[in-house]
Every structure is written in structure tokens, then in C-alpha cells.
Amino acid sequence: MASCLLFMGVFSTMSLIPSISSESLIKLPSEGAMLGNRKIKVDDRVYCDSWRLSVETNNAGIWERIPARCERFVEDYMDGERYLSDSDVIAGFSSAFANNVKLGADGRDAWVFDIDETLLSNLPYYESHGFGSDIFNETSFDDWVNEAKAPALPASLRLYKELQQLGFKIFLLTGRSEYQREATEANLLFSGYSKWERLILREESDQGKPATIYKSERRQELVNEGYRIHGSSGDQWSDLLGFAVARRSFKLPNPMYFIL
Numbered sequence: 001m002a003s004c005l006l007f008m009g010v011f012s013t014m015s016l017i018p019s020i021s022s023e024s025l026i027k028l029p030s031e032g033a034m035l036g037n038r039k040i041k042v043d044d045r046v047y048c049d050s051w052r053l054s055v056e057t058n059n060a061g062i063w064e065r066i067p068a069r070c071e072r073f074v075e076d077y078m079d080g081e082r083y084l085s086d087s088d089v090i091a092g093f094s095s096a097f098a099n100n101v102k103l104g105a106d107g108r109d110a111w112v113f114d115i116d117e118t119l120l121s122n123l124p125y126y127e128s129h130g131f132g133s134d135i136f137n138e139t140s141f142d143d144w145v146n147e148a149k150a151p152a153l154p155a156s157l158r159l160y161k162e163l164q165q166l167g168f169k170i171f172l173l174t175g176r177s178e179y180q181r182e183a184t185e186a187n188l189l190f191s192g193y194s195k196w197e198r199l200i201l202r203e204e205s206d207q208g209k210p211a212t213i214y215k216s217e218r219r220q221e222l223v224n225e226g227y228r229i230h231g232s233s234g235d236q237w238s239d240l241l242g243f244a245v246a247r248r249s250f251k252l253p254n255p256m257y258f259i260l
């Protein structure tokens with residue numbers, strides 16, 4: 001009976017397509033289908049999605065401001081579900097990796113987090129400053145930092161707590177400066193973070209250093225202390241590249257600004 005049904009199924013399917021020839025399924029070059037000759041109209045939404053991918057993969061290299069045609073796109077991305085979803089998926093991969101790490105008994109298994117746009121979201125600030133289309137104003141951003149009311153990125157807060165439960169020592173390595181320590185600690189506590197192992201900020205001697213160098217040097221100090229840096233999470237490639245890098249680096253999305 002089963003073989004009979006299978007045969008009937010094949011027969012009835014074949015009966016539907018006898019008139020379709022291979023020529024009608026394949027577009028030939030004469031019909032203008034060659035990719036190289038085709039004029040593709042790329043609208044702003046498609047272009048800006050491609051631009052965002054280039055930014056996130058570091059193909060864009062150094063960039064100063066989001067393209068004017070992408071201001072609305074970045075606003076929609078940051079304020080919509082996609083930003084939260086992207087962050088959530090990345091936290092999921094981070095968690096999967098962390099759960100497979102065999103931790104030692106010496107308390108030297110470490111995870112390094114950046115702060116801005118990684119643990120804390122400055123979206124309320126950037127919402128009123130053009131989502132990265134305005135030129136960065138250090139004075140007004142410092143005022144915002146001093147308010148200490150940036151919310152947590154929900155996916156990062158969940159990951160942070162899970163890593164602590166797993167037994168990782170959490171190091172916070174930020175481009176913020178020592179004079180912002182008090183406000184930064186207050187903001188972290190306000191938004192739900194606690195019990196980090198160390199908060200590392202730029203000292204006077206770090207001022208002017210590219211973030212890649214400053215952060216690599218600080219990670220190297222951790223390695224020299226005997227810490228094994230298994231994971232590192234940051235929204236900038238300069239949080240993750242350089243030397244003394246983590247075994248796995250996790251790049252969070254940020255189409256608003258670039259830090260070298």
C-alpha cells in the first residue's frame with residue numbers, strides 16, 4: 001500500500017511539470033540576467049544594512065560618522081528589536097562558549113567586559129545626539145556619565161550574572177578615565193551589576209593611547225598575574241584586538257561610533 005501511494009505521488013507530481021523545459025528555468029545572458037551587466041538600484045535601507053555589516057566586521061576600518069543617508073536606518077536599528085536581538089544572539093554564543101570552559105580551582109579564570117555599549121547602554125544620550133551623526137562632544141558626554149543613569153544592556157546583564165555563577169572572575173576594562181570611577185561604579189550598581197573583580201580605567205599615563213594599546217597592556221597585566229582570559233566582550237574591535245587577547249572575543253553591535 002505504501003509503495004502504491006509513493007508511486008501515485010511521483011506520477012501526479014510529474015504530471016504537473018511536463019511542459020516546463022530547462023530553457024524556461026534558466027535565464028540566458030541575452031535576457032540581461034548577467035550580474036556584471038545588471039543595474040542594481042540600491043535603496044538606502046539595503047545600502048545602510050550593507051554599510052552596517054561592513055562596520056561590524058571591521059571591513060570599514062576607521063570611520064568618523066555614520067553616512068548621512070543612514071541616519072534614519074541607524075535610529076531604527078538602535079531603537080527597534082534588531083539591536084536587542086543581535087545582542088541577545090551574541091550573548092547566547094558567549095554563554096555557550098563559557099559553559100564549555102573547564103575552570104581551574106585557582107580562581108584565575110577571567111572574562112573581560114568593556115562598559116559603554118557593552119554592559120551599559122548610552123542610548124538615551126545618543127537618542128538626543130543624532131545616533132552618532134552629530135560630532136562627538138566630550139563635555140556633554142561627560143555630563144551624561146556623571147548622571148550615572150545609563151541602563152544595562154539586558155543580554156549583557158544576563159550573561160554577566162551567568163558568568164559569575166559559573167565561577168569566572170569579571171574584569172571591567174573601559175576607556176573611561178580614573179576621574180570617572182565614582183560615577184561609573186554608581187552607574188554599574190544602579191543598573192544591576194555587582195561583585196566585579198576589578199574596574200580598570202585609563203590612568204594619566206594612558207591618556208592619548210589608542211584603545212587597542214591601552215586595553216592590550218591592561219590585559220597583559222592580568223595575564224602576568226596568572227589570569228586566563230577565556231572571553232572578552234566589547235562593542236569595538238579595539239576592545240578585542242591587539243595582544244594578550246582572550247581565547248574567544250565577542251563583538252557586540254555598535255553602528256553609532258568607532259573608537260580606534
Ligand SMILES: [Mg+2]
Pocket residue numbers: 114115116117118234235236
Ligand atoms: Mg564600548
